[in-house]
Amino acid sequence: xxxxxxxVVEDDKNVARFLVRGLQExxxxxxxxxxxxxxxxxxxxxxxxxxLLDWRLPGLDGxxxxxxxxxxxxxxxxxxxxxxxxxxxxVEALDAGADDFISxxxxxxxxxxxxRARLRRSxxxxxxxxxxxxxxxxxxxxxxxxxxxxxxxxxxxxxxDLLLRERGHVVQRMRILDSVWGVQHDVTTNIIDxxxxxxxxxxxxxxxxxDQSVIQTVRGQGYRLRKEDEA
Numbered sequence: 001x002x003x004x005x006x007x008v009v010e011d012d013k014n015v016a017r018f019l020v021r022g023l024q025e026x027x028x029x030x031x032x033x034x035x036x037x038x039x040x041x042x043x044x045x046x047x048x049x050x051x052l053l054d055w056r057l058p059g060l061d062g063x064x065x066x067x068x069x070x071x072x073x074x075x076x077x078x079x080x081x082x083x084x085x086x087x088x089x090x091v092e093a094l095d096a097g098a099d100d101f102i103s104x105x106x107x108x109x110x111x112x113x114x115x116r117a118r119l120r121r122s123x124x125x126x127x128x129x130x131x132x133x134x135x136x137x138x139x140x141x142x143x144x145x146x147x148x149x150x151x152x153x154x155x156x157x158x159x160x161d162l163l164l165r166e167r168g169h170v171v172q173r174m175r176i177l178d179s180v181w182g183v184q185h186d187v188t189t190n191i192i193d194x195x196x197x198x199x200x201x202x203x204x205x206x207x208x209x210x211d212q213s214v215i216q217t218v219r220g221q222g223y224r225l226r227k228e229d230e231a
Contacts (some may be wrong), residue, residue, distance in 0.1 A: 066078060069097075
């Protein structure tokens with residue numbers, strides 16, 4: 001069973017503790033981030049089911065975090081939390097890509113209702129992507145090809161998710177290391193190549209030549225996932 005993973009971006013420690021405790025009691029897994037600039041990378045590295053994002057944050061404000069995520073293809077449902085209760089702020093947040101907006105102080109029961117409603121809508125969205133002859137189930141983290149299923153580890157899925165978000169573009173090795181592993185590895189390490197081989201084994205047919213793989217190697221740079229209309 002898929003355990004819902006939520007991210008709380010809130011710099012007030014008391015509010016963050018309150019939210020985490022309440023959300024965990026509902027059976028959800030919860031990560032916490034206190035700075036806006038840290039939250040950008042956190043949201044890019046992990047496929048969260050939903051984010052609670054405070055407007056006023058150190059490092060980078062919540063609205064800027066939201067805009068950065070949306071500009072980089074993150075489509076995770078986001079509920080903005082803010083002490084601003086005016087219409088202009090609501091419109092600004094929704095226009096920037098927020099899915100919902102709740103003003104502080106709020107009743108926790110109302111927040112839970114908003115979260116459940118948003119998660120229900122997400123469950124009804126399209127969750128499969130075609131890549132070559134394979135089909136990726138984003139919720140179950142499976143690749144299906146030729147009547148076979150290939151379960152992906154968290155690292156494999158995070159790498160594939162990154163390539164999907166940047167589909168058609170070269171993803172640099174350093175970007176992969178930072179986004180998937182979250183640390184500055186030596187760029188000469190072969191860890192990326194090992195995981196790319198795992199993904200190719202799932203996505204390509206067993207007799208597919210390397211130059212026809214859906215994951216292209218761009219020598220000296222990184223990797224590129226072929227677009228849908230490419231042979």
